[in-house]
Amino acid sequence: MKTRFALVALIALLSVPAWAAMQTVTLSVPGMTCAACPITVKAALNRVEGVSQVDVSYVNREAVVIFDDTRTSVEALSEATTNAGFPSTPTPSEADRK
Secondary structure: OHHHHHHHHHHHHHHOOOOOOEEEEEEEOOOOOOOOHHHHHHHHHHOOOOEEEEEEEOOOOEEEEEEEOOOOOHHHHHHHHHHOOOOOEEOHHHHHHO
């Protein structure tokens, strides 16, 4: 009986996704020069698989992104904004944690 329980527990453990964790990153987007720019930045980030929420601030020239770190990365998020014409980098405090 203990063997069956251990086997069931092992199968259940292995079937769980790789302990997905939602992460939050703040990207500096200095190239936003007009009030319409955040629309493009937000759309580009929302197209990245694994992104669950995006808040873009034109005033602060930054985007705060909540994403699943098993499906995407900070690098992919920066690449998405760059491809949309708005290069971005993690804020210094975010970069220090990487």
